Every structure is written in structure tokens, then in C-alpha cells.
Amino acid sequence: MTTGAREHYLGRFAAHRARLAGASLPWLQRLRDAAIERFAGLGLPTTREEDWKYTNLSALERRLFDVVADGAQFSGFRNDVAERELARHALDDTHRLVFVDGRYAPGLSHVASLPRGAEIGSLAELVATRPEVAAELLDTDPEAEANGLAALNAAFWTDGAYIDLAPGVAIDAPVHLLFVATRMDLASFPRIVVRTGAGAEATVIEHYAGSDDAVYLTDAVTRIDAGAGARVTHVKVQQESRRGFHIAGIHTLQAADSRFASHSFAFGGQLARNDIATRLEAEGCNAKLAGLYVGSGRQHHDHHTCIDHARPRGTSRELYKGVLDDASRAVFNGRVIVRPGAQRTDAQQSNHNLLLSDGAEVNTKPQLEIWADDVQCAHGATVGQLDADRLHYLRARGLDAATARGLLIHAFAADVLRDITHAGLRARLSTLLPGQLPEDMGELECELLPTS
């Protein structure tokens, strides 16, 4: 039953309410109070809810995580671990903000000079120094956060990042937000807000890393507001500890003619869930959602995506791929909605899964809900394994079994990785795939053709 977790977090909220970021701001406390009330009503999602049918959160009911509110209690983070993780995950040519156990670490961060009209920083600092700007950025529709965990984030968030771009401003280098978890049994609630004015451009890499086998919970919410004609690229890289829990929601609103691209890479965690939703609120928007989930051991990866075509002439493309080994499980639920009147919508979606082991499991549900007639919509889903003929072909040309397998797995993932423009990140993601490429092969520039 949900009482355990519910009581626990309600209790933590009561204890910490006065010390959370912006506790002196009545409007923020109202938001937090409303959120905890939503959580009290909802509790943690259960498998009886359609959206959580295949993802069982009973482990989160049993394991209750601590919440740290203010700096004084927070002092115990492990700098050595954070520095080691940073060395491992830092990316060249980026503006970097590092968060350790959910809290901004200025000493580890590095932001090069930004163009005029571009602002990047810690959300907690923004609340403290310029609450009126923070109020604008946090004024979002709670409807999008309809599940208990998103409500928990809205109640408890202590820090996070904001990226605020004036109209026409383009940041040349990607913004790398690195969230490092160092402590056992801690829950962190990062909140990220991205606002881009008309015609602005930004690439944000939201990166979660955890070390060793620490058990902790990351419960993150990201809100992206893409102005008219803006171009926003969001890359999510999830490399939590193999025993960590990761729950995240990414919600985007798109104004006219904006372009939004989301790339989600899921490698870590014992249980990871991403809700990625974009609403094409005005005419002529373009959305591209791509993802790759790689599971082994007993990992559980869940992606729920929603592309909501509310207005005419929207285009969306979605491609999700999964590689699952051992007894890992994956869930993909891709929802495409075409609202009444959203004519001339063109939506294509596909999900492909590669099962490498008999114990692996996939539950996929591509979903179309169409209320307009002048549309072109299609979706496809496949589940299969490495093609025996292809393996045979490669082996007949002198590749050993492991290399042939590795090559096919990399080829399978290639069209999801290809669109990552940061070469360093793309190369690093490629090394996280199971199966090694021969050393002299370098980066794989190919993709698998569909079998007939």
C-alpha cells in the first residue's frame, strides 16, 4: 500500500517546509503546498494505473529516501566522488553546471562567456537573488505534472538549472548540466527550466551520473518553453548507479514554427522512467523525439512519450530503439495525439527492440489518437533479435562471434546516435553500447537496413 511512502514524504515536507529554497516567498510556498497536496491525494503511481501498468514502483514504497533541505545539513557530500565523476563525464566545448546530490556546485562548474541576453545558472540562486524572474520561470501548468512523483518534485525541489534566452539569442556551445549523486539513501529533486525567446537557439545536455552501487532516488522535472521560431535541442543522458532509481518528466511547450528535438539515452539505474511530452501549441511546429535504452542485469527502463499536435501543420518524427540483455525489461509507450482542427499534421513514429537474451522482456505500445482528418500518421514497432543471416555473413568474412555481434548492435543503434552533433558525446555514448567494435573501426558510419 502507498501509505508508507506517502506518510514518509508528507512528514519530511512538514519538517523541511520552512527551510526549502525560497521559503520566504509566499507565491513559492503556495506552489509547494499545492504540490504536496496533490501528492497526498495521488501517492506513488501503482500498476493499476494505465500509465504505470508495466512499471512497478513497489520498491520505492519499501525503500524510503531521506530529503535534505538546506545547506547546513547538506555539507556531507563527497567531494572526492564528485570530482572523480566530473573527470569521467566532463565534455569539451560546453558550458557546464555541476550539481552534486541535487545542489549546485559552483567550484566544479564552468560557464564561458555568454552572448548578451543569455542567462544560465542555479535555480536556487535565482530564487534568492531575483525572485520576480524565478516566479515567471516557475509559473507553469501543474496539469502536466499529474503524477505523484512529479508533484513530489514540485514540492521538494531544492535546486536545479535555469536557461533563459532573450529573443534571437543563440548559445553556440551546448549547456551541459551534470547531476552527480554521491550519497546513499538520499532523494534529490532537480528542477530545470528552459525558456527561449522567439528565434532563440540552445542545446541542453541533461546528464545524470551516479557512482558505484549507491542506492538513491533522482526525481527530476524539466520544463521547456520554446518561443516562436526557436530551436531547442535537449539531450538526456542517464547513467545513474546500477542500483539507483531515476524518475523524470520533460515537458515542452512549442510556439509557432518552433523546432524541438529530444534525445534520450538510458543506460543506468535499476529502475528508470522518463516521461517526455511536447505540445505543439501553434502552427507549423516541428518535434523530433529520439531515444535509446540499453538494459542488462535486472534493469528496468521505461519511456513514456507524448506528442500532442494541438494546431495545424505540425510535423513530428519519433524513433526509439532498445537493446536488452540478461533479465532486463523495457517499456515504451509512445502516444501521438492529433487534436480536432490540427489539420495537415504529419506524424511518424517507430520503436524497435533488440532482445539479446531469453530473460529480457519488452512491452511496447505505440499509440495514435486522431481527431482530425487531413493528416498523415504512421507508427511501427518491432521486437526481434540479431539476424542469424547477418551474423553468418560477418563470420564468414572472418569476424569472431563477439565482434560480429558488437558490430550489429552498433549498427542497430547508429541512427539514434547519428543525430548527436557533439562529437565527444556521441563517441562516449557509443562506448556504452554492449559489444565492442574492432579498435581500428573508429566510429560506425552505417545503419541496418530493414529486413524484408
Place this chain on the structure above:
Amino acid sequence: MGNQASRLDELISHDYRHGFYTPMEVDSAPAGLSEDVIRLISAKKNEPDFMLDWRLKAFRHWLTMTEPRWATVRHPPIDYQAIVYYSAPKSRTDGPKSLAEVDPELLRTYEKLGVPLEERELLAGVAVDAVFDSVSVATTFKEKLGELGIIFCSFSEAVQHHPELVRQYLGSVVPYTDNFFATLNSAVFSDGSFCYIPPGVRCPMELSTYFRINAKNTGQFERTLIIADRGAYVSYLEGCTAPMRDENQLHAAVVELVALEGAQIKYSTVQNWYPGDKDGKGGIYNFVTKRGDCREANSKISWTQVETGSAITWKYPSVILQGDNSVGEFHSVALTNHWQQADTGTKMIHLGRNTKSTILSKGISAGHGSNAYRGLVKVAKSAANARNYTQCDSLLLGDRCAAHTFPYIEVKNASARVEHEASTSRIGEDQLFYCQSRGVSAEDAVSLIVSGFCREVFKELPMEFAVEAQKLLGVSLEGSIG
């Protein structure tokens, strides 16, 4: 384009052609549901104790259930106590021995429907077990089938003459606890068809049943049970029409198919219940549970359906692929017009090794119609080398209709190959232009395109049904199709 749309509207806003009402004397139970009504039904039908026990168990279980809400259909609440659960034509008491003895009024009804029994008997070689309201009144070709050991009769006859078969197979595919409507059916089902094909026999003719709802306020609760024993083959046809009326009528049928080793069952449906009028008033609620069980190795079950009627259709003909190398197929055309709603699809449950399934679903939405495909492909751990191919396409003919696709794919075996494809589009302007530039009128072009869209499903239908299905779509979309 506006002109085009209004013409489309004209084409698809058509009156239901089978709307008429046959006044007949009816022997009915009082409205409402209670253990007494169930005892009455069972007593009227002179059933053995095991049947009554089963009905009562189902009823008691039903009382603990709540109506499902997950389908994308909307309707006012159903008052289960306002339904008459039993009504039989009076003339049944002495039972017709041949067509000559059948109530002429009834025969005329069939004639109006274009189903003259004699003609079918002579020309098509189809044995018709006609269900008029709830009791079978005419069964043809029985002797001919009897020579081969085939049992094809009404469900009540089967209960009287073959209780051991009924006892063995009833509820073995759809248990009385299955779902709200199947449980209700288990408690109150009045009649239906029963078919048993003995080992190694290939049924020489298409078996067919015409269901028809007639008496006012009578929910129709059919139960069909078809068993194909080892190596047997049967093709079964089911067709529905219902007279025009204002009140919504509940139709909660259950169909169970059992295929033993190497057996094949082909089940085809043309469903054209009254869909309600142009404003969405009236029409049948068609909440049906259909399931086939490929119980033993090398068996095959194939569902083909053309759904053009009913205010609400809620059905998922499914196959449980238990036997190794067994095959399941589902071919469907569903058309929703005016305010019709359809939530239909299939479930393919792969349990045995080397099992294969194919799903082909075509949805057509017009007017304010709402059409949802909801399907499940499940590959259990035991189902090595399972293979599924699914294609579901939707065609939209109007800007107020809706088409949804909810495919669930659950795979627990790495040697499985599962593919799902779906597309949604409206009739292409380029396609219409192409036809029109070659002198084909707009309405003929629409018919041509719709007919082409459905072709893959229609070719799975037996001949007579294919013709009828084409006609039905033609009625819904006017024009003279091919």
C-alpha cells in the same frame, strides 16, 4: 474541398435499409435480473442441473463486478434491471420440422433481409441455423451434416442431446469469470449455436447463423460454441441485422472456439446491427466476447469480421495459441459513421512454440464516428520462435471523426519476432484527382478507394459474405461498388 466534403457527407448519411419490425407473439420473462429469472430461463429450457449451477455461479460472480470503463466509448449508463432477459417466439413450442412449418411471418422477415432460406438451401448449400430473438426456429441441412457426424444445432438442443460435450467445453475458453459482459451472458444466455466437428472430418459446407434482435427491450445474449476435433475443418459464418428502433439495445454475446490437434476453424462475421440514426439516437450496444483456443499442436483459428453496424461495438476476437505450431489470424474491417463508436481489435496470446499470428485491421471513420483499434500481442516465455505481424490502417472521411490505435505488445521471449505497423490518413486528393481525371465520378472514386482499402480483408471472406460485405459498405457510402 468544401464541396467535396459535403458530397461525402451526402454519400455517407444513409438510412439503414433493414429497419422494420415484425409483430409476433412473444413469451417473455419479466424485466430485470435475479436468481429467479435465471431459474426461469433454465427451467423454460429444461436444462440439466449443471447448467443451472453454472448460470447461478456466473450471476453471483457478476454481482461482484463493475462495468469496465477503459474503452474509448461513451454511452449513458445501462439499466440492467430494465432488460427483458428471456423472450421466445410462441410458435416454438411444437418446433418446426421443416421450412414449411416455420412461421411465415418469420420467413418474410428473412426475405426482406435478402436471406431466403430456401434459396440458400438450394443455391448456396448453406445450412442456416436462424436465431430469431433468442430461440432457434429453423435448422437446415441437419441430416446431411449428421451423416458425417457433425453436430450443428441450437445451443439448447445441444444441452438436451449432447450434455457431455457442452459440459466439457462450455466456459473452457471464456470462463464465467472472464469479464463483466461475458459473465452476464453466462448467467442469462438464452440460446445460440453449437457445432462439433468430429476427428478428421472436413465440413463440406459453410455453416451459417443469422442473428436478429426483434422483440422490443430484449437484450440478446447469444452463446456460440464451436469445437473442431483432431484434424477437422469448419468454416462458420455469422451475420447480423436488426430492425430500426429508438431505444438502445444491449447485445452481449459470447463465442468460444476450440481447435484440437491439427484442426482449423474459420469464423467470419458480417455485423450490421442497427447503428442509431443520424443524430446518434438509438442503436445497438454490441459488447461481445469472442475467443478461440488453439488448444493442441498444429491447429489454426482465423477470425474475419466486417463491422458496419451498432451504435457501439466493443469486441476483441482473440486467439490463445497454446499448441505448438498453431496459427491465429484476425482480419477486420470496421466502419463507423454518424455517431457510431467502435473499440475493436484482437488479442494474440502466444504460449506454444513456433506459433504464428497475423493481424490485419482496417478502420474507416466518417461523420462523427470514432474508431479505435485496441490489440494485444503477448509472447510468453514459453513461446519460442513466435512470430507476429500486425498491420492496422485507418481511413478518415470527414473532419469530425476520430481514429485511434492502441496496440499493446508484450514480449518475454528473445526468439520472438513481432512487427507492428499502423497508418492513418484520409482519402488522398491525388487519388481522387487521378480517378476523376479518368472520368470516374467522385462517389465512384470514393467507393473504389474504400473498396481497395478493404480488399485484403474481403478476400478472406467466403464468397457470399464478400459480396454482402461489399454491399454493406456500398450502403454506408452509397455508389455502386464493382
